[in-house]
Amino acid sequence: MASSEALLSIRAKRLSVDMDYISNYSVGSALQNPFDETKNPEGIINFGTAVSGLMDELWLTRFSQQSFFTPDSSHYRYYQCWGVDTFREALSKFMNIFFKPKKPIIFENLYVLNGALLSLDILGFLLADEGESFVFLTPGYNGYYQAGFQRWGIHMVPVPLQHNEESGEFELTVSSVEKVISDEESKGRRVRAFVFNNPENPLGKVFTVEIVKEIMNLCQRRKIHLIADEIYCMSVFDENTHFHSVLEIHNPTLLDTNLLHVIWGFSKDLCLTSFRTGVIHTENVSLQNALKSGSQFQAVPLPLMHILTNVISDADWFKNKFVPTNHSRLRATYAKCKEFFCKIGFTTTKSTAGFFFLVDLRPLFNPPSQEASKAFVKKLYAHKIYMTPSWEMGAEHGWFRFVFTAYSTHGLDIGLARLAAAIDEWKRDISA
Ligand SMILES: Cc1ncc(COP(=O)(O)O)c(C=O)c1O
Known part of the structure; x- marks a missing residue:
């Protein structure tokens, strides 16, 4: 009998499923056996x-108080798969408020x-x-690697942010992005895009306006696409930090409009991950036509678009209730979790947006390595805890990503107690 793998495509082999890793160390085990208080x-x-999960109760109340879906017979037919115009119009109004674009976003884009x-x-x-390259920042989002390399054979090339041991900041210099692009090109690999996740x-x-402008300028000079992933743009919780979208900064002399594409979605800023809805803003007409042409493969169900149209049409509720409540909960939970790590003696990075920060657990390893981190992940699992290890985000070994938003108070407290116990046991094991 032929080996099962030999029967698959080269593309499928690139997925390189490592069952030991999946079963023991990856997020898969956490998703298969998720904690629930009751x-x-x-x-x-x-x-x-x-x-x-910080906004769960607000959504539960809202969805139980109001009906967002009134079925009619159109809901049982095929439809404009790249987004029906009523939804795109509602989205453009919503994004015009929260992205503050220089030029109003129109639904056709x-x-x-x-x-x-x-x-x-x-x-x-x-x-x-296939064989061409995209560059992106690390520590970064692992999904980029899966989407670009595993699916299409695009080289996903990291630009490591430099950790400043004194300030604790991870710093970006645009010259380091340019160097990575030049290195790729000297290997004969054409760089097609910079995937820029901000926040x-x-x-x-x-990232500051100055950095964003420099990046646009770089993409213009090198004639590469700028894919701006701004999925956390409404989750800037620090009161002294201001986010500026590329759509607010952009002008066609800074970057050819045909090279700029923005990604946003409902998973993070609206905390509606399971709704599986995202949006691309692009003015590039050829790209728009290509997106239309493949849209039947990736269509958001019509009833869901109908629900989301009604949800986002009440902009006042988002401005006055949802966003301020979300920001104050993000601030409070962030402060609580930072304090937890400080009390047990670990340094964390400073976040001003999003759901996470990095924890510097390098002192637990001598020296930090993938093997040692794997053993630590195993220890975490023994205490029924999961945190993202370094290699899942292209960070140096010993760094872990901690997501502070997943649970409201009780689950968070139980989790922090388990984590403290796991770290204590690890320390005892290594000193034994
Ligand atoms: C930076 C970034 N982009 C995109 C995504 C994917 O979002 P979605 O759930 O809409 O696919 C994530 C999810 O973690 C993310 O962190």
């Missing part, structure tokens, strides 16, 4: 997946599909050929 109190507490990660996946398919996952960092 239904599964012995389940895994997942501090590794970037989701937020919005393309709806099943999530922000799929948007990156589709842009990978449409903007690069950044996992650092919760918001």
Whole structure:
């Protein structure tokens, strides 16, 4: 009998499923046995997946008080798969409020599909050929690697942010991005896009207008696409930090409009991850036509678009209730979790946005390595905890990403107690 793997495509082999890793160390185990305070109190507490439960009760109340869906017979037919115009119009109004674009966003430039990660996946398919390159910042979002490399054979090339041991900041210099682009090109690999995540996952960092302008300028000079993933743009919780979208900064002399594409979605800023809805803003007409042409493969269900149209049409509720409540909960939970790590003696990075920060657990390893981190992940799992390890985000070994938003108070407290116990036991083991 032929080996099962030999029967698959080269593309499928690139997925390189490592069952030991999947079963023992990855987020998979956490998602298969999720903690629930009443239904599964012995389940895994997942501090590794970037989701937020902070707004659950607000959504539960809102969805139970108001009906957002009135079915009619159109809901049982095929439809405009790249997003029906009523939804795109509602989205353009919503985004005009929260992205503050220089030029109003028009619905014709919005393309709806099943999530922000799929948007990156589709842009990978449409903007690069196999063997070409995209560059992105690390520590960064692992999904980029999966979408670009695993699916389309695009080299996903990291630009490591430099950790300043004194300030504790991870710093970006645009010259380091340019160097990576030049290095790729000297290997004969054409760089097609810079994937720029701002605010950044996992650092919760918001880049300044100056940096964003420099990046646009770089993309213009090198004639590469700028894919701006702004999925955390409404989750800037620090009161002294201001986010500026590329759509607010952009003008066509800074960057050719045909090279600029923005990604956003409902998973993070609205805490509606399971709704699997994302959007691409692009003015590039050829890209728009290509997005239309493949849209039947990635269509958001019509009833869901109908629900979301009604949800986002009440902009006042978002401005006056949802966003301020979300920000104050993000601030409070962030402060609580930072304090927890400080008390048990570990340094964390400063976040101003998003759901996460990095924890410097290097002192627990001598020296930090993937093997040692894997053993530590195993220890965490023994205490029914998961956190994102370094290699899942292209960070140096010993760094872990901690997602502070996943649980409201009780789950969070249980999780922090389990984490403290796991770290204590690890320290005892290594000193024995
Ligand atoms: C930076 C970034 N982009 C995209 C995504 C994917 O979002 P979605 O759930 O809409 O696919 C994530 C999810 O963690 C993310 O952190």
